[in-house]
Amino acid sequence: MINTLDLRRGRDTFSSQVVRKEVLPLSEMASQVSLRLLPSARCLFDEPIQVKVAGLRSRQVVTLKATATDERGEVFTSSATYRADRNGNIDVDRDPSLSGSYVGVEPMGLLWSMKANTLHKYFFKNKALNPHVVKFSVHEEEGRMLAEVTNERCLMGNGVSRVPVKDGSIRGVLFTPPGDGPFPAVLDLSTFISEKRACLLANKGFVVLALAVYNDKPNNVKEMHLDCFEEAVRFLQQQPKVGSKGVGVISRSKGGDIALSLAAFVPGIDAVVWINGSSANIGVPLYYKKSKILSPLLMDFSKVILLDTGAKIIKYAVNDPRIEENKDTVVPVEQANGQFLFVASEDDLNWDSKAYMDQMVERLRHHGKSNFETLFYPRAGHLLEPPYGPFCPSATHGLLSFQVQWGGEPSIHVAAELHLWNKIQEFLKTHLSCDTTIKPKL
Structure with a gap:
């Protein structure tokens, strides 16, 4: 657990090619400021x-x-x-x-x-x-x-390549570090396409494919197919500079249950970073190899709380995946062979990510498994992102199309983001290690 952390940690070097420009006073000012x-x-x-x-x-x-x-x-x-x-x-x-x-x-x-x-x-x-x-x-x-x-x-360091990918059902962006490799492979799952986290990870020495859970308007999506995400995993494994045997998956929110499902049903997932997600399949049924594998966990919108600011708290409107009638929505994480990093924020107002994390840990332990680590951030909110971006307490929800409260106390939340960013890199490097004696694929 953490409360506050030093935001000055983790200073990296951008490039020796960068020209330093330290002093830029206004030329017209007579002052020496x-x-x-x-x-x-x-x-x-x-x-x-x-x-x-x-x-x-x-x-x-x-x-x-x-x-x-x-x-x-x-x-x-x-x-x-x-x-x-x-x-x-x-x-x-x-x-x-x-x-x-x-x-x-x-x-x-x-x-x-x-x-x-x-x-x-x-x-x-x-x-x-x-x-x-x-x-x-x-x-x-x-x-x-x-x-x-x-x-x-x-966002992109010197030498990192960015290639839009349109291959089969894949619609994403591939980021590859400079050099011959081999590098570990990571699938970055966002609810909607975002390149930020993926290219920042590529700066750290990962081949990363940024992929959206939703490529269409959410209202048009009546079911999801895990096969599409498996296709992205296989695409990553075939990249010339990839040297890890398995693929890592990093996810938040709706991407979290897709990441868990990949780990449970698809071979080759060695590490999953799950950030403020659900333990159950949210919203629409999930299919794999033409069969439904998970029913959808739905919401009761009568339990939405309207705040004076106009934003809404939806945390209590999500049905409880822990009760018997929703057991068919819960991802069987005990089937996974890879490692998990479960991350939950105490003040996540999108859903009860701490309860979902506890449910997964209990399920894994019940099956005699210890292939997980947990991080719990008191007073942090739902939107845990790479550090130093503007803190966002509330915004329009991309799936629900109304304003929601994400939660979090600003200075505590941003300290958690910095701590988590360093932990993510450490976790992925540990569990996606490459054999440096292997030559890159031609």
């Missing part, structure tokens, strides 16, 4: 930066701001008030914010606290080719800008 991003103003999306201001008056109070625009054109902003030290310097790693979007020492607070002016907005940054561009600025109390700098937060 400078705003620096260390170690570089260009980095990977999941890398921390150190924000420093110099040249202020002793003990001067200023406001630091961050602004970014997402792929849908929505503008997100954050601000925090700081007091310079006696030498006129501010170090966000060291100094506390006095007020604003967050309070206290939060080294990456300007990034994760950004939000839109209207409620229930999720920051869409799902395409890998374009960086997440954030403008940082420092302002006097009267509002005049003293300095600014642009932070380019790249």
Whole structure:
């Protein structure tokens, strides 16, 4: 368990080819105020930066701001008030914010606290080719800008290849690290297509296929076929640079029960990361080899809770997979031979992921199995993502088309994201190890 974690951990190096641009003050300003991003103003999306201001008056109070625009054109902003030290310097790693979007020492607070002016907005940054561009600025109390700098937060590292895949029933994007390999293979399952997590994992040395659970409008999907996802697994295993015998699967939400089903029914799944998912097949029946293998777990919408903000809590509307009448919806995880990393957030308001995790653990133990690890994050919400993106407490639900509350206390949630991101990499590398003596496939 964790409560809060140091957001400064896990600093990686982007590339020796990156040109460092540390100081970018406004050229027209007569002042000597400078705003620096260390170690570089260009980095990977999941890398921390150190924000420093110099040249202020002793003990001067200023406001630091961050602004970014997402792929849908929505503008997100954050601000925090700081007091310079006696030498006129501010170090966000060291100094506390006095007020604003967050309070206290939060080294990456300007990034994760950004939000839109209207409620229930999720920051869409799902395409890998374009960086997440954030403008940082420092302002006097009267509002005049003293300095600014642009932070380019790249999703794809140098040498990583991105190839759209349209092969059979597969509609996804393949990311491959630079070099000859061999590399372990990972299937990244999102409810709807997103490249962010997949390409960030490719930066770490994995061949990753980003795949959506839904390629059509959810209302048009009356049943699902596990064969389509098995096809993606076989596609990954055939990639020239793949050296792991089995494939890993990383998933969250609806992708979680598909990942469990792959592990239970399809050979070759060696590791599954299940994040705030269900222990049962949600929504529509699941078929494999032309036979129905799991009935759908449904919802009782009379149990939805409407909040004053207009968002709804749907956690209590999902039928309980633990009761007898729903036993045919539960994934038989005891059939799986691979390893599981089960991750549940205490404040997940989408569904009761902690109860589902406990159900799977109990089921595995009942069958004499110990092929699992668990992580439980108190006060974190449903949307656990790679670190340093804007925290999202509520947004439109992609399957239900109304606003829902995801849950989570901001600073606690983002600390959990950082801890989990490092744990995911460790888990996948441990259970998808490659034989380096094997030559890459031709």
